[in-house]
Structure formats: structure tokens, C-alpha cells
Amino acid sequence: MIGCYDFCGHYEWTFGWLEQLGGHELVRDYWLEAISEDSQRHAADLIVNHGLEGMRKYWQHTLEEEAADHVITSTDEVYRIDMHQCPSKGFLIKNGLKQYSDYCDHCMGWIGPLMKKAGFVIDHEHNHCGQCWWEMRRKADPTPPSAPSALSGKNDVRLLSNWKSATTDHYDRTTDPDDKTAVS
Amino acid sequence: MTREISPLPYTDTKPVGAADFYTAINATFRFIFNRFGRDGLLHYWHELGARYYAPVSQQWSKGGLHFVAEYWRAFFDAEPSAEAEVSLHANEVCVVVTTCPAIRHLRAQGREIVPTFCQQCYFVSESMAEPAGLTVRVKGGNGSCVQRFMKRSDCSAAQSMEDIATAL
Numbered sequence: 433m434i435g436c437y438d439f440c441g442h443y444e445w446t447f448g449w450l451e452q453l454g455g456h457e458l459v460r461d462y463w464l465e466a467i468s469e470d471s472q473r474h475a476a477d478l479i480v481n482h483g484l485e486g487m488r489k490y491w492q493h494t495l496e497e498e499a500a501d502h503v504i505t506s507t508d509e510v511y512r513i514d515m516h517q518c519p520s521k522g523f524l525i526k527n528g529l530k531q532y533s534d535y536c537d538h539c540m541g542w543i544g545p546l547m548k549k550a551g552f553v554i555d556h557e558h559n560h561c562g563q564c565w566w567e568m569r570r571k572a573d574p575t576p577p578s579a580p581s582a583l584s585g586k587n588d589v590r591l592l593s594n595w596k597s598a599t600t601d602h603y604d605r606t607t608d609p610d611d612k613t614a615v616s
Numbered sequence: 617m618t619r620e621i622s623p624l625p626y627t628d629t630k631p632v633g634a635a636d637f638y639t640a641i642n643a644t645f646r647f648i649f650n651r652f653g654r655d656g657l658l659h660y661w662h663e664l665g666a667r668y669y670a671p672v673s674q675q676w677s678k679g680g681l682h683f684v685a686e687y688w689r690a691f692f693d694a695e696p697s698a699e700a701e702v703s704l705h706a707n708e709v710c711v712v713v714t715t716c717p718a719i720r721h722l723r724a725q726g727r728e729i730v731p732t733f734c735q736q737c738y739f740v741s742e743s744m745a746e747p748a749g750l751t752v753r754v755k756g757g758n759g760s761c762v763q764r765f766m767k768r769s770d771c772s773a774a775q776s777m778e779d780i781a782t783a784l
Contacts, residue, residue: 433691433716433718433736433737433740433741434641434664434736434740435633435691435694435695436633436634436635436636436637436638436641436695436696436717436718437624437628437632437633437691437694437695438624438625438626438628438633439633439634439637439640439641441626441668442664442668443637443640443644445664445667445668446644446660446664449660449663449664453652454651458651461647462644462647465647466640466643466644466646466647467640467643470639470643470646470647471639471640471642471643471644472639472640474725494634494636497634497635497636498634499629499630519628519629519630522629523626523628526627526628526629527625527626527627529626
């Protein structure tokens, strides 16, 4: 039986398996069809139908169940996550697992299409060390991403001494997992 | 023969996994089946067992049935709401699953379960067992089953797919 205890391990392994079989497009299709539209359809129901309130309900449950070290900052305009220690990426680092080029892309791979459907855009960075931040705003809202500490204060992950990494991936008002630039 | 390290090849900081991940496992099977058919899904299960779970096969090769029993006890202890008894006998390890945590959660969430979901327990485990000179036979499914692990030389009858229930 394939279990949920080591899910992140065989999930990441599956990205690599799919990429070998059908290239990057197949991995993108998997994140969209299997994860965003099938597995996480409860997230889509909440967020597409209830917007920011749906985000609060979804991530409060799921991040607590996964025991993620994180801080949520939520207003009427923006939903921000500061992930200080991602349990998913942390599992891979702890166990030395790396089958796929960038595991962190899977979050944008399934959350991006969902946010597009819900009418939101995403500002996001991940540093490949289990730390990232997200800001979700309505597509019509032109507000740029917050400066460090401006929105989440001392909880802003960008203030942590170990935030800087060799490469940080940056997403600017997008919902596409490939629409990123690497920042050194 | 006992070990101080975990019988599980990959360990987490929390003792039990998050049940919501079962929906992703089920959706992954559906995606691969829809794209590549039954042969594609069987190939995925085989590769997962042979490659991702290769460290388990290596442990079973070293420790035989004793390590098989240790592995499945630790495995079900880490799955939320699982009810399973693992017993070690002279020639086999018997895993009696009275509540499959995956089927239980998928039903509770009202998810459409891939009909061949329970066949993973044969195909993945068989790929893990074969390099260690072991084999598995599965009977039941759809929420409860019996899985028997034994030496390949002690088992002549092939696994019947009719013995594995369709998941509903």
C-alpha cells in the first residue's frame, strides 16, 4: 500500500516519473488535472465560490493538519502566507529525496490554475529551502507585492536570516507555474 | 533481531501522516489510468515499488520476514485511523487490515474511488518483495483485506485478480 505518511516522497518521485514519460507538459497536466481539479477540488469549491474567505478556511485546515510552521496575514484585499518551514519540502530535504528538478513548482502548478478560475493573481517567492511567501489579490487590484515586513511585520519570511539562498524563484502577478524568474 | 532505527525508509517529524493526501493518491491513479490505461498504471505501481521503495526491498533482503513484519507495523502505525494486525509466523507474515485508512478517508470525503485502487497493494508490494526473494498475496479489499508475505519458493499459486475487490 502507498501511504500518506511519506506522501511527499512518492509525490515528488511521481513528478520525475511523469517527466521522463511525457516531458514537462505531462507534469503540468498532472498538477492541473489530478491535483488542482481532482484531489484539491474541495479547495477549489471554497476559493472559487468564497474568495478570500474560502482561502482562510482552506489553508487554516490544511496547514494545521500538515503541521506547517507558518503565519497567515489576511485582510479584505489580500491573503498572505509566510511559510517559515514547509513540512512538504522539509520532508524531502530531511530524507535526501530529489527526483524532480524543482519540487516547489508543484504549489504554483495546482494553486495557480485555481486562483485564475477564482479571479485572483499571485505574487510568490520560494527559496528551495522550505521557505516561501504568497500574496493573493483580486486580478483587478493593481497593488504590487508588499515590501518586506510591510504586511506581515516581524513574521515576514524574508526577514529570516536563512531566507537568502543560492536561487530564489520569483513570480509576479501570475497564475502560471512556468511564469517565473530566478533571483540569485 | 531488533533495530533502533525506524523500519520505514523515509521518516517525518510528525508521527502520523495527513489523511487529505489520500485524495491525491487516488487522483494520481485516476490521472495515469486515464492517460495511459491499465498497463500504464501497472507500470507506475511496478516502478514505484522497485525504485522509490528500493530501500525497503534492501531491508527485507537483509532481515527477511522479521523485517517485513516490522515494516508493516510501523507503516500502519503512521497511517491515520488505520486498523491492522501484523503477525509473524514461521513461513509468512500476515497483515490483516480491518480498516483501510485510505478507503475510509476517501469515502468520508465523498470521493469517487478508482475501481482498481486496491490492486496497488498487490502490484506495489510485489515489486518491493521480489528483489528480496519474497512474494505477496492479497485477498479482499474495498476497506479491509488480508495480505500474506512469504518466500517465493513457498508459494506456487499466482495472485488472482478476482481475489482483490473492486473499490467503491
